Every structure is written in structure tokens, then in C-alpha cells.
Amino acid sequence: MSGNPIKNKIFNLLDIECSKRILLMDGAMGTMIQKYKFEEPDYRGDFFKHHSIDLKGNNDVLNITKIDAIKEIHKQYILSGADIIETNSFNGTKIAQSDYNLEDYVRDININAVQAVKEAISETVDKVEGRKIFIAGAMGPTNRTASMSPDVEDPGKRNVTFDQLAQAYYEQSKYxxxxxVDLFLPETTFDTLNLKAAIFGLNTLFREIGFRLPVFLSVTFSDKSGRTLSGQTINAFWESIRHANPYAVGMNCGLGASSLINYIETLSEIADTKIFCYPNAGLPNPLSDTGYDETPDMTSKEIKKFVDSSLLNFVGGCCGTTPDHINAIKKVIKGATPRKKLQKRNLSSYSGLEHLTKDETNSFLVIGERTNVTGSPQFARLIKEGAYEEALEIAKQQVANGAHIIDINFDEGLLDSEQCMTNYLNLIASDPDITKVPIMIDSSKWSVLEAGLKCIQGRGIVNSISLKEGED
Known part of the structure; x- marks a missing residue:
């Protein structure tokens, strides 16, 4: 497969269009599917007639059993003016489909999802006035989290690993x-470590095929606390994923446009890439036809505030939005000036749940080094005794006493350093008083450094890299 022409075409086409206008994304898939009032037999179809588990609610399986309905929804969004159509593949990973025992059908789900968009584009080609319609491969966050425990009694427990997530995202992106697809859109991120696994999976694919496609990365805030479900601020989120050099970064779901504008303003001030937002149609309202309280006119008026401030390069809708909402947004972005991309910054920046920047106003950073088995006899004793909760207090004390960064080291011959690093970092993730600061993963062993990086959702620091085991 020759990838370079594809890369050049897609990146260049997006660049050209983004230089002229704000591009319009589509709206909610789930909201539109609800209008069909599908029941269990509809989700099963003939293909899954005798499946052992109920499938109602698994919208992705409709790519197999009701693909004409999915195609029709895409057509409505295209005709409403959308330039970017997301595939119906939000739960298209083996991890998500394992709840329905449909892991073996993930390839069919994703390929059919793209095919539905392709057919919708083909059947509307004479009605879009020559517009290029981009196909975005939607990749949801899965129903598991790498940074939080599923058991309040066991804060270090995880129901999924970084490697499992990365493999699942790699497989989905391959299909x-x-x-x-023209681009990839990992979206509705509530745990940045999950997203970092998606980035890793995508980069694995890109290395394998020899070229890249544009990647849009989207985060969600589920309430007005200004943080993700896993605790990060918008600044910390950006610092955590900017290494991926996404084509665009933005926000979706969780809240309506009026509640997201402040966060988009912040993102627009710090992110040296293109910006997007596709908010919900306000807040949930069970009495509404769409399940949300904003009409198309109400949503478009809120979006106009973003547009008037030139905050966006792309805009669309999430939960509760319909083709009517997208058509209304189309009208308010017509002729609007797109956001101009910032120049890249040359600053040392890191993040835990909050961001940390080393600049002229903050040039002296304190690194807490008591969580180091080679430098702290007390810490070493607690780790050897398996007293991790007590060892956690040492880290907490360092942050309370002013440490900007916590250095963690388990290089001791009698310890399983990889397992110790994983256990301790998973516990730290449960305590926001500690994990608000960046983590310095300290080891002379590559395997330990790698184990540590797979546990932190922020942008950390790798310390003590050594070639004593050889250059390979």
C-alpha cells in the first residue's frame, strides 16, 4: 500500500479548506437512532437472531443489521451541510463489544460503518455543490478506564491495562x-490515559503502513468542575497529549455550548493546532423530542459566540443535536473567520491533574525525591513490607511541603521494580492531592520506565536513562 499520496491529499485538502472557512461537523448519531424506536429484533436482525445476549442499545451492531438506517442518518447530515461525517463506530473496539460477546465482529462493524458513510456520500453527490465530504473514523473511550479503579475498596485495581487499550485501538483503526476513512477521531475522552493508549495504537498503525492520517483528539467534561472525570484540567489535558501533534484538538459531549466556551477559549490560547467543538444541545431534558433542551436556534446562537471570537476551525454537534441543529449552525458560520493557528511554543511544560510550566516566572522547580528506594531508607522499608498506603503518605507530604514534581524510583535488586512502579503509580492516581503534580519516573531500566509511562495520564519526565544494558 502506498500511503504518501493519501497523506498529502487529506492533509492538504483540510489545510486548504481550513484556510478559507470553518468546517462543519455532523451531529448526534444516537439521537437520530432513537427516532427509529428500534427494539431487540431490529438490533439482532437475521444475522444475530439466536445470539446469546441482548443487543438492544448496541448502536454499532446496526452497521450490520440496519445499515440502511445508518446510511440515511448520514445522508441527512450531509444534506444539512456537514463537511465531516463521523462513522457509527463509537463502541467499535473489542473491549466495548465484549459486553455483547461480539468481539469477533469488530472488523465487520468498523468496515460497514465506513461503507455506510461512503454510500451516503455517493447518493448525495449531486446535491452538495462539489463539496468534499471527509470521513472521520469515530473511536470512543471504551467503557473502562486505565486511571481509575472499578472498586472503591481497592484504589490500585484496574479493569483494563494500557496495552489492552492500545491493542484494541490499533485493531479498530486498522479496520x-x-x-x-480520511481521518481518525478519538472522542469523548474522560480519562487521558485511555486517549494516550489510543494515540499509541494509532502510531503503531502509522508505523506499520508507512504514512499518517490526520488525527483529531477530543476531550469531555461531564460537569462544570472544569475537569475530566479522571481529574484533569483543560491545560493539563493539552500538555498530556500535545506530543501526538494532532491535526486538531477540541471538546465534545458532556455539556452544552454555553458551558464549554470558557474551556475552548483556554484551549485556543495554548494549543498550537486547530480547534474544534461539538457540544450537546444543552442539558438533558426527558420531555424533549431529542432528550435535550436546546432547539436548533438556541444551539446556533450559543455557537455564534465562539464564531464571533474566531475560536474555531471546526464545529458540529453531539448528544441531542439533529440535522436541523447542524443546518442552523451552518448559517451562523457562513463567511466567518476561522481561528488562526498559534506558533509552537518552546517551553518546558508538564502535567499531572494540573499543568506545570517552567518559564521566566517559574524557573526554579522543586523535585521531591523521598519516594526513591535508593535514597530513602524509610520508603524502601515500607515498599519491601508491602505497606503501600503508608508509602503513599510520603508522596503526599512532599507535595504538601512544596514539591512541584515527584520523583519515583524502585531500582533495588530484591524488588520487582516494574510491578512496584505499576502498583505505586496506580495508587497515586487515586489521590488528587498527589497526582495533581507531574511524575518523574526514575529508573536505569527501560522496562521500568515503560511500565511507569503506561500508568500516568499526565505529561511526566523520564529520569536516569542509562545505556549500561547496551544501546539496543
Missing amino acids: LLEGG
């Missing part, structure tokens, strides 16, 4: 690419 979406096989189907023919």
Missing part, C-alpha cells in the same frame, strides 16, 4: 483505515 477503519481498511474501510477508507
Whole structure:
């Protein structure tokens, strides 16, 4: 497969369009599917007639059993003016489909998801006035989290690993690419470590095929606390994922446009890439036809505030939005000036749940080094005794006493350093008083450094890299 022409075409086409206008994304898939009032037999179809588990609610399986309905929804969004259509593949990973025992059908789900968009584009080509419609491969956060425990009694427990997530995202992205997407959109991120696994999976695919496609990365805030479910601020989120050099970064779901504008303003001030937002249609309202309280006119008026401030390069809608909402947004962005991309910054920046920047106003950073088995006899004793909760207090004390960064080291011959690092970092993630600061992963062993990086959702620091084991 020759990838370079594809890369050049897609990146260049997006660049050209983004230089002229704000591009319009589509709206909610789930809201539109609800209008069909599908029941269990509809989700099963003939293909899954005798499946052992109920499938109602698994919207992705409709790519197999009700693909005409999915295609029709895409067509409505295209005709409403959308330039970017997301595939119906939000739960298209083996991890998400394992709840329905449909892991073996993940390839079909994703390839059919792309095919539905392709057919919708083909059947509306004479009605879009020559507009290029981009296909975005939607990749949801899965129903598991790498940074939080599923058991309040066991804060270090995890129901998924970084490697499992990365593999699942790699497989999904491979199938979406096989189907023919133009770009990838990992979205509705509530745990940045999950997103970092998605980035790793995508980069694995890109190395394998020899070229890249544009990647849009989207985060969600589920309430007005200004943080993700896993605790990060918008600044910390950006610092955590900027290494991925996404084509665009933004926000979706969780809240309506009026509640997101302040966060988009912040993101627009710090992110040296393109910006997007596709908010919900306000707040949930069970008495509304869409399940949300904003009409198309109400949503578009809120979006206009973003547009008037030139905050966006892309805009669309999430839960509760319909083709009517997208058409209304189309009208308010017509002729609007798109956001101009910032120049890249040359600053040392890191993050835990909060961000930390080393600059002229903050040039002296304190690194707490008592969580180091080679430098702290007390810490070493607690780790050897398995007293991790007590060892956690040492880290907490360092942050309370002013440490900007916590250095963690388990390089001791009698310890399983990889397991110790994983256990301790998972516990730290449960305590926001500690994990608000960046983590310095300290080891002379590559395997320990790697184990540590797979546990932190922030942008950390790798310390004590050594070539004593050889250059390979």
C-alpha cells in the first residue's frame, strides 16, 4: 500500500479548506437512532437472531443489521451541510463489544460503518455543490478506564491495562483505515490515559503502513468542575497529549455550548493546532423530542459566540443535536473567520491533574525525591513490607511541603521494580492531592520506565536513562 499520496491529499485538502472557512461537523448519531424506536429484533436482525445476549442499545451492531438506517442518518447530515461525517463506530473496539460477546465482529462493524458513510456520500453527490465530504473514523473511550479503579475498596485495581487499550485501538483503526476513512477521531475522552493508549495504537498503525492520517483528539467534561472525570484540567489535558501533534484538538459531549466556551477559549490560547467543538444541545431534558433542551436556534446562537471570537476551525454537534441543529449552525458560520493557528511554543511544560510550566516566572522547580528506594531508607522499608498506603503518605507530604514534581524510583535488586512502579503509580492516581503534580519516573531500566509511562495520564519526565544494558 502506498500511503504518501493519501497523506498529502487529506492533509492538504483540510489545510486548504481550513484556510478559507470553518468546517462543519455532523451531529448526534444516537439521537437520530432513537427516532427509529428500534427494539431487540431490529438490533439482532437475521444475522444475530439466536445470539446469546441482548443487543438492544448496541448502536454499532446496526452497521450490520440496519445499515440502511445508518446510511440515511448520514445522508441527512450531509444534506444539512456537514463537511465531516463521523462513522457509527463509537463502541467499535473489542473491549466495548465484549459486553455483547461480539468481539469477533469488530472488523465487520468498523468496515460497514465506513461503507455506510461512503454510500451516503455517493447518493448525495449531486446535491452538495462539489463539496468534499471527509470521513472521520469515530473511536470512543471504551467503557473502562486505565486511571481509575472499578472498586472503591481497592484504589490500585484496574479493569483494563494500557496495552489492552492500545491493542484494541490499533485493531479498530486498522479496520477503519481498511474501510477508507480520511481521518481518525478519538472522542469523548474522560480519562487521558485511555486517549494516550489510543494515540499509541494509532502510531503503531502509522508505523506499520508507512504514512499518517490526520488525527483529531477530543476531550469531555461531564460537569462544570472544569475537569475530566479522571481529574484533569483543560491545560493539563493539552500538555498530556500535545506530543501526538494532532491535526486538531477540541471538546465534545458532556455539556452544552454555553458551558464549554470558557474551556475552548483556554484551549485556543495554548494549543498550537486547530480547534474544534461539538457540544450537546444543552442539558438533558426527558420531555424533549431529542432528550435535550436546546432547539436548533438556541444551539446556533450559543455557537455564534465562539464564531464571533474566531475560536474555531471546526464545529458540529453531539448528544441531542439533529440535522436541523447542524443546518442552523451552518448559517451562523457562513463567511466567518476561522481561528488562526498559534506558533509552537518552546517551553518546558508538564502535567499531572494540573499543568506545570517552567518559564521566566517559574524557573526554579522543586523535585521531591523521598519516594526513591535508593535514597530513602524509610520508603524502601515500607515498599519491601508491602505497606503501600503508608508509602503513599510520603508522596503526599512532599507535595504538601512544596514539591512541584515527584520523583519515583524502585531500582533495588530484591524488588520487582516494574510491578512496584505499576502498583505505586496506580495508587497515586487515586489521590488528587498527589497526582495533581507531574511524575518523574526514575529508573536505569527501560522496562521500568515503560511500565511507569503506561500508568500516568499526565505529561511526566523520564529520569536516569542509562545505556549500561547496551544501546539496543
